[in-house]
Amino acid sequence: MSLDHNAEKTFCEAGDWKIIMSLQYLKEAVANGDSESLIRYVRLHFGDGNETVGRKEIDKAWVEALKLLLDVPKTDREFIEQTIKEKDAETLAHLYFRLHFYFVERSGEWIHDGRV
Secondary structure (H helix, E strand, O other), rough: OOOOOOEEEEEEEOOOOOEEEEEHHHHHOOOOOOHHHHHHHHHHHOOOOOHHHHHHHHHHHHHHHHHHHOOOOOOOOOHHHHHHHHHHHHHHHHHHHHHHHHHHHHOOOOOOOOOO
């Protein structure tokens, strides 16, 4: 892993060792098509440094969202489609992450040490 010490860094505790992933490292992963490194980062981030916990956190959000749709409720699909059409990809990515944390918190099993 290359590391630009001048870049902003993300620190993830993983067992007895620390993984330091710089923004440069993540950008290199994107440039190299290294999806596994990006997925690992997401799992470590959502799992507060533990990939197994991160997987559970991701699954928890999907389950909470799915439970709400099982009865095929009336939803404001026009708002959803309008938002997707009108907002830039970066804003939608931020919304995606915010919604993830919304559904994890809704599950009642909030493991994170702070608020979003």
